[in-house]
Amino acid sequence: MKQSQTLLPTLKEVPADADIKSHQLLLRAGFIRQTASGVYSFLPLGKKVLRKVEEIVREEMDQAGANEMFMPALQPVELWKETGRWDNFGPELMRLHDRHNREFALGATHEEVITSIVRDEINSYKKLPLMLYQIQTKFRDEKRPRFGLLRGREFIMKDAYSFHDSFESLDESYAKMYQAYGNVFRRCGLNFRAVIADSGAMGGKDTHEFMVLSEVGEDTIAYSDTSDYAANIEMAPVISEYVKKDDSSKALEKVETPNQKTMQEVADYLGHELAEGLKSLMFKIDEKFVLVITRGDHEVNDIKLKNYYNADHVELATEEETKSLIGAGFGSLGPIGVSDQVEVIADHAVKFAVNVSCGANEDGYHYVNANPDRDFTIDTYADLRFIKEGDPSPDGNGTIKFAKGIEVGHVFKLGQFYAKKMGASYLDDQGKSNTMVMGCYGIGVSRTLAAIVEQFHDEKGITWPQAVAPFHVHLLTINAKKDDQRELGDQLYEILKNAGIEVLYDDRKERAGVKFADSDLIGIPYRITVGKRAEEGYVEFKHRSTGEQIELHQSELIKKLN
Ligand code: ATP
Ligand code: MG
Numbered sequence: 001m002k003q004s005q006t007l008l009p010t011l012k013e014v015p016a017d018a019d020i021k022s023h024q025l026l027l028r029a030g031f032i033r034q035t036a037s038g039v040y041s042f043l044p045l046g047k048k049v050l051r052k053v054e055e056i057v058r059e060e061m062d063q064a065g066a067n068e069m070f071m072p073a074l075q076p077v078e079l080w081k082e083t084g085r086w087d088n089f090g091p092e093l094m095r096l097h098d099r100h101n102r103e104f105a106l107g108a109t110h111e112e113v114i115t116s117i118v119r120d121e122i123n124s125y126k127k128l129p130l131m132l133y134q135i136q137t138k139f140r141d142e143k144r145p146r147f148g149l150l151r152g153r154e155f156i157m158k159d160a161y162s163f164h165d166s167f168e169s170l171d172e173s174y175a176k177m178y179q180a181y182g183n184v185f186r187r188c189g190l191n192f193r194a195v196i197a198d199s200g201a202m203g204g205k206d207t208h209e210f211m212v213l214s215e216v217g218e219d220t221i222a223y224s225d226t227s228d229y230a231a232n233i234e235m236a237p238v239i240s241e242y243v244k245k246d247d248s249s250k251a252l253e254k255v256e257t258p259n260q261k262t263m264q265e266v267a268d269y270l271g272h273e274l275a276e277g278l279k280s281l282m283f284k285i286d287e288k289f290v291l292v293i294t295r296g297d298h299e300v301n302d303i304k305l306k307n308y309y310n311a312d313h314v315e316l317a318t319e320e321e322t323k324s325l326i327g328a329g330f331g332s333l334g335p336i337g338v339s340d341q342v343e344v345i346a347d348h349a350v351k352f353a354v355n356v357s358c359g360a361n362e363d364g365y366h367y368v369n370a371n372p373d374r375d376f377t378i379d380t381y382a383d384l385r386f387i388k389e390g391d392p393s394p395d396g397n398g399t400i401k402f403a404k405g406i407e408v409g410h411v412f413k414l415g416q417f418y419a420k421k422m423g424a425s426y427l428d429d430q431g432k433s434n435t436m437v438m439g440c441y442g443i444g445v446s447r448t449l450a451a452i453v454e455q456f457h458d459e460k461g462i463t464w465p466q467a468v469a470p471f472h473v474h475l476l477t478i479n480a481k482k483d484d485q486r487e488l489g490d491q492l493y494e495i496l497k498n499a500g501i502e503v504l505y506d507d508r509k510e511r512a513g514v515k516f517a518d519s520d521l522i523g524i525p526y527r528i529t530v531g532k533r534a535e536e537g538y539v540e541f542k543h544r545s546t547g548e549q550i551e552l553h554q555s556e557l558i559k560k561l562n
């Protein structure tokens with residue numbers, strides 16, 4: 001590609017609304033432009049990198065046994081109604097009407113579409129397992145689109161779906177995908193961790209996120225300093241149920257709780273911020289009462305709970321109901337409005353929240369009539385929500401450290417949620433009809449591109465790893481007006497191209513300083529500069545990330561690059 005003939009608009013100044021390095025550098029180096037909030041155009045170099053990342057993803061998916069297909073972004077309301085997600089997905093789902101006033105969604109994800117296809121086409125265990133994927137544009141009306149490609153409203157995702165005749169078969173495919181994901185991110189050069197994740201919103205259980213370690217990451221991960229153990233601290237794998245057993249639980253007795261922490265201990269343990277944000281709420285989910293520790297936005301809460309319980313109806317319990325179940329101390333909280341995320345209920349989580357919220361309660365007697373074993377179930381997994389830096393790692397190896405992470409991938413055992421809702425079944429070897437078991441696996445392709453820039457840049461610009469660089473070589477002439485330089489430049493451009501080396505040729509009649517600055521900004525791994533010694537056939541060969549440079553005769557170039 002010749003720089004004089006492409007669209008590669010570099011910027012000297014840092015764009016005002018770009019807060020993080022990847023956003024700034026991708027704009028400045030001319031890879032992307034914003035078209036609307038959270039909506040980006042990929043310019044020629046941006047598209048090149050995107051394709052490289054996509055190609056790595058494709059190779060690894062194919063290797064794992066998945067087959068590529070392509071599904072529509074435009075999806076009819078009927079499919080989304082089948083799973084209940086038309087009502088449950090919330091405002092992130094982009095919705096529109098056609099000219100006949102029929103409703104559609106723009107695909108935020110494709111479980112509905114793929115499940116409808118597979119249910120119609122596959123009916124025998126002999127055709128299972130089946131793994132399918134696509135690389136496609138996704139739409140999510142994010143509340144806060146930001147950080148450029150990291151959180152867009154239109155973005156590129158690889159989404160894969162697997163269909164099985166047993167949970168064991170799902171486990172096998174999940175393991176393959178997990179492996180493939182590691183390969184993808186390793187090949188992209190990324191420093192990442194696979195972490196245990198929150199399965200709250202989708203109703204499944206086993207799930208991992210792939211997190212690129214970065215200060216600008218929006219997730220916090222807790223990892224062991226000596227083992228592979230790592231978890232997203234936002235994980236909420238199990239919401240324990242507070243099940244009303246009999247009338248005796250209406251009595252407002254005090255129940256002793258010997259492991260009770262004091263308010264101060266709780267605040268110290270959780271950290272002030274966390275303690276402030278937490279709220280305990282009693283929800284009525286269909287016929288059950290569930291005590292939930294929550295933060296933030298109520299709408300999301302309802303959706304998560306609905307999905308988790310596969311419930312038709314979720315509402316906050318009234319103050320009376322709450323009181324009758326837990327007692328006056330807790331009930332005095334009343335139904336509190338807003339919360340963002342459904343958090344876990346573990347034994348001590350409940351105690352903490354009750355303590356934090358009801359300072360008036362007496363220490364040691366907060367579980368008024370709510371006995372953990374008798375009245376609600378506990379999953380100790382959930383304790384992770386309250387893990388702290390310096391704690392022993394739950395796997396017994398090493399000490400917990402915290403880091404910020406960018407979620408670039410997510411693998412998920414969906415189980416039978418979608419298959420049940422949409423009637424995806426198969427006949428087993430006895431001719432009996434069973435519900436399929438599913439997994440889903442996403443990679444944020446455009447987010448990965450930005451995450452690479454977060455990890456690969458210096459003060460001058462981007463330093464692309466070879467595997468995803470838009471070109472391998474940046475060829476430039478110091479003075480394109482000089483015949484010898486231009487001639488050697490043109491000649492090398494052809495030689496390199498013919499040798500199969502991807503080369504960007506800066507043939508512009510710009511000042512050398514401008515060309516070097518642009519070249520550093522763009523960040524192609526190798527730079528060949530044709531300058532003073534052009535007539536003798538000597539060029540300068542420079543490595544972008546190390547800064548190492550040597551003089552070489554042009555005849556040695558191909559060998560050097562191979
Ligand atoms: P996040 O927690 O960042 O909102 P998510 O958990 O909602 O992401 P998934 O539903 O797991 O996202 O989608 C699969 C992948 O798609 C994510 O792991 C991420 O890499 C990517 N992705 C999700 N939302 C966005 C977005 N708004 N912009 C860019 N990539 C995204
Ligand atoms: Mg999201």
Ligand code: MG
Nearest residue numbers: 209219407410
């Ligand atoms: Mg997430």
Ligand code: MG
Nearest residue numbers: 209407409410
């Ligand atoms: Mg996710």
